[in-house]
Amino acid sequence: MLDAAEAVVVGQGAVRLTLDAVARQARVSKGGVMYHFPSKEALLQALVTRAIERSHAAREKLQPTSPAPGQVLRAYVRASVGDPLGNDRVSAALLSVVASDPKLMAPVREFFRKRLPAIGKDVPFERAALIHLATEGLWLMDLFKLSPFTRAQRATIVRRLAELAADGGAVP
Amino acid sequence: MLDAAEAVVVGQGAVRLTLDAVARQARVSKGGVMYHFPSKEALLQALVTRAIERSHAAREKLQPTSPAPGQVLRAYVRASVGDPLGNDRVSAALLSVVASDPKLMAPVREFFRKRLPAIGKDVPFERAALIHLATEGLWLMDLFKLSPFTRAQRATIVRRLAELAADGGAVP
DNA sequence: TTTTATGCACCGACCGGACGGTACAGTAAT
DNA sequence: ATTACTGTACCGTCCGGTCGGTGCATAAAA
Numbered sequence: 001m002l003d004a005a006e007a008v009v010v011g012q013g014a015v016r017l018t019l020d021a022v023a024r025q026a027r028v029s030k031g032g033v034m035y036h037f038p039s040k041e042a043l044l045q046a047l048v049t050r051a052i053e054r055s056h057a058a059r060e061k062l063q064p065t066s067p068a069p070g071q072v073l074r075a076y077v078r079a080s081v082g083d084p085l086g087n088d089r090v091s092a093a094l095l096s097v098v099a100s101d102p103k104l105m106a107p108v109r110e111f112f113r114k115r116l117p118a119i120g121k122d123v124p125f126e127r128a129a130l131i132h133l134a135t136e137g138l139w140l141m142d143l144f145k146l147s148p149f150t151r152a153q154r155a156t157i158v159r160r161l162a163e164l165a166a167d168g169g170a171v172p
Numbered sequence: 173m174l175d176a177a178e179a180v181v182v183g184q185g186a187v188r189l190t191l192d193a194v195a196r197q198a199r200v201s202k203g204g205v206m207y208h209f210p211s212k213e214a215l216l217q218a219l220v221t222r223a224i225e226r227s228h229a230a231r232e233k234l235q236p237t238s239p240a241p242g243q244v245l246r247a248y249v250r251a252s253v254g255d256p257l258g259n260d261r262v263s264a265a266l267l268s269v270v271a272s273d274p275k276l277m278a279p280v281r282e283f284f285r286k287r288l289p290a291i292g293k294d295v296p297f298e299r300a301a302l303i304h305l306a307t308e309g310l311w312l313m314d315l316f317k318l319s320p321f322t323r324a325q326r327a328t329i330v331r332r333l334a335e336l337a338a339d340g341g342a343v344p
Numbered sequence: 345t346t347t348t349a350t351g352c353a354c355c356g357a358c359c360g361g362a363c364g365g366t367a368c369a370g371t372a373a374t
Numbered sequence: 375a376t377t378a379c380t381g382t383a384c385c386g387t388c389c390g391g392t393c394g395g396t397g398c399a400t401a402a403a404a
Contacts, residue, residue, distance in 0.1 A: 113320045124344040137309025148288045170342045172296040201381045
């Protein structure tokens with residue numbers, strides 16, 4: 001059921017996320033959808049929760065065993081922007097709908113609030129903040145298809161971000 | 173008329189941007205609105221154009237006379253994230269509606285595409301890219317109220333970004 | 345064993361309200 | 375009288391949500 005909703009969001013765009021559309025995708029009637037989710041908001045909430053969990057999982061998967069400083073930050077960079085428009089097209093498409101509803105945004109805010117301390121514990125604050133911002137910037141610009149970089153440039157930037165995460169160093 | 177539309181977007185949120193709402197805000201009937209803008213899309217287009225022009229103006233206003241390298245980039249940082257949620261709450265609120273319509277996004281994309289070369293001409297590419305990304309990241313996170321930083325932390329980051337723009341240097 | 349009852353998953357017709365857009369009559373200024 | 379604009383009434387569509395009902399599997403009662 002949630003899979004169907006995600007398929008609609010990714011395939012048709014977030015504005016087209018209609019109860020009927022989800023029903024069609026899930027080969028179920030609208031009543032069937034409403035049986036599982038009391039309201040559309042509940043459906044969206046479930047979608048958001050799922051996306052957040054997936055994001056968590058993605059980073060933990062790339063987490064190395066080495067506890068050297070900056071490795072967590074590096075894993076975060078890789079997991080977030082390692083490849084352009086990675087596996088989380090869902091969160092991407094979802095954001096524009098969720099953004100307009102404070103109640104739905106709350107868990108997302110919470111997620112972000114906890115993320116910085118989690119990834120930047122073992123590196124100087126300013127470095128962590130800078131890399132965090134640049135990474136989110138790239139992610140969000142990808143999401144809105146606003147990134148002005150070529151593929152090669154993007155790859156260079158990601159590499160540099162990962163380097164900076166682990167080693168610090170000078171910005172050319 | 174556009175002022176009224178902006179007031180609605182800022183005050184009620186982007187989803188509430190209704191032709192009726194604009195009409196009420198402008199103390200005009202819906203017919204009056206439709207006389208000026210043949211469709212809602214036309215209204216949104218005008219809004220987008222205006223926002224882009226304003227953003228241009230904001231940066232040019234902060235442009236110093238000194239032609240030292242990095243000064244343009246520095247002005248861009250200041251203009252974009254100098255103070256939290258500055259004067260462009262309009263673009264902020266607008267983005268979530270515009271994002272779902274490729275036709276409306278086109279000029280925005282164009283704007284972003286041209287911006288990086290414009291601000292990063294006289295500094296090394298990687299530095300410009302990094303600062304650009306971090307700045308946009310901060311701007312977008314502010315927009316979605318997702319920024320995990322305290323006011324003081326934010327100020328520190330902006331200062332550091334401006335420094336890096338003008339001088340380069342090491343990331344701690 | 346047959347009958348009846350209970351609960352679950354699902355169906356789909358319908359409602360009400362919102363919204364973009366249209367038609368057209370009215371009105372004030374020139 | 376013409377122009378430039380306003381106000382109102384209305385239409386069609388879309389969408390979230392409701393509601394009575396259906397098939398069906400299992401259980402309880404006879």
